[in-house]
Structure formats: structure tokens, C-alpha cells
Amino acid sequence: MMPFKKWFGSKSQNEEWIERIDSENIPSHVAVIMDGNGRWAQKRGLPRVAGHHSGMKNVKKITMAADAIGVKVLTMYAFSTENWKRPREEVEYLMKLPLEFFPKEIDELIANNVQIRMTGWHEGVPDYTMKAIQDAIDQTKHNTGLILNFALNYGSRREMLQGVKRLTEDVVSGKISLDAVDEAMFSSYLLTHPLPDPDLLIRTSGELRISNFLMWQLAYSELWFTELCWPEFTEKHFYEAIQEYQRRARRYGGL
Template structure:
């Protein structure tokens, strides 16, 4: 495991929880549905956007926690294709969060060899959001460590339908033999290609559903739910989820 950086303050609760993990059984890809920001704020008499701001600050903490134990890919469900239905003011605030997050955190992300990636559709996103995210992608493209993958303007049903349409067109054009279509080939037509499927999905806020998130990729992922809202979800909680993952036997339909 990599040494904790200064923000953990020496022998922290997080470091002790991390040291109890089996370093030979760390999930390669962890996906997180960061839910409950608005409810966290409302419980405290704050506007919903205050919860989104606190949730944004938590992204770096969990990113560094994942990086510390050797997770290869951390996917954060930042904004779904359905989230456009939210109030206009809230959507506008969410679209501006990358402008605050990346300029403030990019140097530490680079120093920790983190590479930024985006999974989703650029169409519909404001130009300033896209530019900020693309700048972060460009600045970290040569990094070889943890991939911090933001699912932004992402919806899994749309992703699969788009993949099917492109695969069908390639078959029509003679680029693909329909008889040779299999799971591996179809995965190449998804937005997550070439990332591995998530080994573990974490969802906060007590909701027990996956909300149109990586429906194909989560087929054999371990699922872990917590009642904690995302701003309350700390490094020790993240390691608790990893510890639970390590207690499970992944059989993939076998014995």
C-alpha cells in the first residue's frame, strides 16, 4: 500500500482500517453512487447545493483512500442523464462544481499519479464544464496510477442502446460477423471500454437500487449499501466496504 499523505495526519483511523485489509484481495474497480447530498443538507437546514459542495470535497478524500490501498479504477456517478429533470438552479450549480474541484485539486491528483477520465455524453453539457473536465484529462493523461473516472451525463440504458446501434451498423457494413458477437465484443461498444467491470459497487444514503448505472458492467459486481449520505461517508467507511467485499466469495455462477 502507498503511504498516506499529509491530509490523513499520521496514524489515523483511516490508516488503521486500511492496514487491516488483505492487500492481495483489493478490488481493481470500485464504482460509487454518491447519493444523499441534498438530503444531508436539508437535515441541517441548509440549501441542497450546500450538500453538493460538501459532497464534492469528499471526492478527493475517497479518491486518495482508494489510491492508498491500490484500487486501479474509481468511478464516481457524478450526474446522470435523468438528473436534468432537477430544478434549473441545482443543475447549473452541479455543472459548475468541476470548475471549483479541478483547479483546486489537480496538483495533488497529479502528485499522486491519478489519471482523470470521463464516461458520459458531452452533448448537452455546458462548454465551461466540458473545458474544465477536458483540461484535467489532458493534464493527467500521462499518469499511470489510479483512474478517477467521472460518470457525467451518463445513463446505462442509453449507453447500451447506443452500443447496440453502432454494433448493428458495423454488422450491416460487414465489419462484424453477427455469429461472432459475444459479451467481450459488445463490451467494446460501451462507453466504459477499455475499463474492467466494477468488482464492487458502493451506494450511499440508504437507497437500495442502482439507478440506471452500469447495468451491463455490474452483472457480477458485489453491492454494498450504507444509510450514510455521501458527505458523511469517510475513509474508514470506504475501507469497511472493502473489508466486506473481501469477506464475500465471488463464484460467478459456479460453485
Template structure:
């Protein structure tokens, strides 16, 4: 049985299920593709942006759930390098969400020792978006608890190509010897360094693909998919994903 941590006395859905989890087999790093916000809204006759707003509110709920059972890193895929192709109105709205989320939640995040990080490229992000994120990172940089990592303006192929380019440059400058290039070294050239690779990937909305997300890092991650759209994904569903993770045997190619 797991000792359950509550945020400000709040009682999440599925608390009893969480207490039944094996405290010695909690995934260190959980990554989430928060998919289905727009479809969730359209099914309700609402504009797509209403789904993104509901999805934003769900980030805190799942962060609380992850923190309550001892997850150390929670990465949320918030905006991909391909998402710039969406309608400008929708992109502009998504870029404003950090301005709403962080000021509203930062005090509670700090009180619960959560550290904010970002994985992605700053280039291309609006100044107001970047400032909201940088302020949150700065305000929580001394925290030592759960790392809430937002993958924002992130794409894995671009990440790996940039890493290879830098690695080649370092080899040319004799900072790296070709014989010394291995998986550990290459991982240091990725945006996720020094975070551990995800143990578990969760994707909502019924899609069963990785969508250019952490292609290198997910090599041996357990994958868990649900038909629920992200705004409908509750703490109980998160704990169900952890429960399924604990049923699996991770062999890493061995027996």
C-alpha cells in the same frame, strides 16, 4: 497486511483498518453512487447545493483512500442523464463544481499519479464544464496510477442502446459478423471500454437500487449499501466496504 500509501503525509480515518485488509484481494475497480447530498443539507437546514459542495470535497478523500490500498479504478457517478430533470438552479450549480474541484486539486492528483477520465456524453454539457474536465484529462493523461473516472451525463440504458445501434451499423457494413457477437465484443461498444467491470459497487444514503448505472457492467459486481449520506461517508466506511467485499466468495454462477 497492506502497505499503506499516504498522500502528502495525510493520515486518513480508519488507517489501522486499512492495514488489516488482504493486499491480495483488493477490488480492481470500485464504483460509487454518491447519493444523499441534498438530503444531508436539508437535515441541517441548508440549501441542497450546500450538500453538493460538501459531497465534492469528499471525492478527494475517498480517492485518497482508494489509492492508498491499491484500487486501480474508482468510478464516481456524478450526474446521470436523468438528473437534468432537477431544478435548473441545482443543475447549474452541479455543472460548476468541476470548475472548482479540478483547479484546486489537480496538482495533488498529478503528484500522486492519478489519471482523470470521464464516462458519459459531452453533448448537453455546458462549455465551461466540459473545458474543466477536458483540461484535467489532458493534464493527467500521462499518469499511470489510479484512474479516477467520473460518470457524468451518463445513463446505462442509453449507453446500451447506442452500443447496439453502432453494432448493428457495423454489421450492415460487414465490419462485424453476427456469429462473432459475444459479451466481449459488445463490451467494446460501451462507454466504459477499455475499463474492467466494477468488482464492487458502493451506494450511500440508504437507497438500495442501481438507478440506471452500469447495468451491463455490474452483472457480477458485489453490492454494498450504507444509510450514510455521501458527505458523511469517510475513509473508514470505505475500508469497511472493502473488508466486507473480502468476506464474500465470488462464484460467478459456479460452486
């Protein structure tokens, strides 16, 4: 078995949990629906935005946990196209979180060879939000380790419709032939290209749906749900999800 990567040197309880994981069967791409921030805060008599702040801090912990075992891509569902329907004050707060997260964490992300990416549409997102994200993308673009991909202002139905339109335009213009269109080609027209499809989807807060997230890409992903809200989802719970993934047989429709 190959050794796992160590963050910060000394042996921790995280490393004890890691020892129970098969290093030869690590999901290459893990996607996470970080749900339940507001409910976590309300149960504690706090404003919903306090839950979002705690959830933001949890991103780093789970990124470190994923990187430590060799996950290649970690996609976090940060803000959906439907989230614009939330109260204006909450949306404004969410849009300011990247301005706090990236300046605080970027040096450590760079030191650990993490590359930042964004999947979603820029339009509608405040300029100050996009600047914070783009600065982080630019500063980490040459890193070759874990890809930390934020799905922000993202919705899968819009993504697929946009992909169909672009693909149709290329067929009509003669750029590609209709006979050449297959699943792999269609995937290349999606926002997530060239990232691999997720092997594992984790959703917190007890909801049992995928909520317009990576619907094409999740066709054969393993799904793992927990009642825990995102701010209380720890590295231990992440590793439990990985262990459950490793207990499953992925047959892709075969025997």
C-alpha cells in the same frame, strides 16, 4: 502481503484501518453512487447545493482512500441523464462544481499519479464544464496510477442502446460477422471500454437500487449499501465496504 501506498507520509488513523484489509484481495474497480447530498443538507437546514458542495469535497477523500490501498479504477456517478429533470438552479450549480474541484485539486492528483477520465455524453453539458473536465483529462493523461473516472451526463440504458446500434451497423456493413458477436465484443461498444467491470458497487443514502448506472457492467459486481449520505461517508466507511467485499465469495454462477 504487499505494502499499501502511503499518502502524506505520517501514520494516520486511515493507516490503522488499512492494516485490517487484505492487500492481496483489493477490488480492481470500485464504482460509487454518491447519493444523498441534498437530503444531508436539508436535514441540517441548509440549501441542497450546500450538500453538493460538501459531497464534492468528499470525492478527494475517497479517491485518496482508494488509491492508498491499490484500487486501480474509481468510477464516481456524478450526474445522470435523468438529473437534468432537477430544478434549473441546482443543475447549474452542479455544472459549476468541476470549475472549483479541478483547479483546487489537480496539483495533488498529478503528484499522486491519478488519471482523470469521463464516461458520458458531452452534448448538453455547458462548455465551461467540459473545458474544466477536459483540461484535467489532458493534464493527467500520462499518469499511470489510479483512474478517477467521472460518470457525468451518463445513463446505462442510453449507453446500451447506442452500443447495440453501433454494433448492428458494423454487422450490416460487414465490418464484423454476426458469429463474432459475444459479450466481450459488445462490452467494447460501451462507453466504459476498455475499463474492467466494477468488482464492487457502493451506494450511499439508503437507496437500494442502481439507478440506470453501469447495468451491463455490474452483472457480477458485489453491491454494498449504506444509510449514510455521501457527505458523511468517510474513509473508514470506505474501508468497511472493502472489508465486506473481502468476506464475500465471488463464484460467478459456479460452486
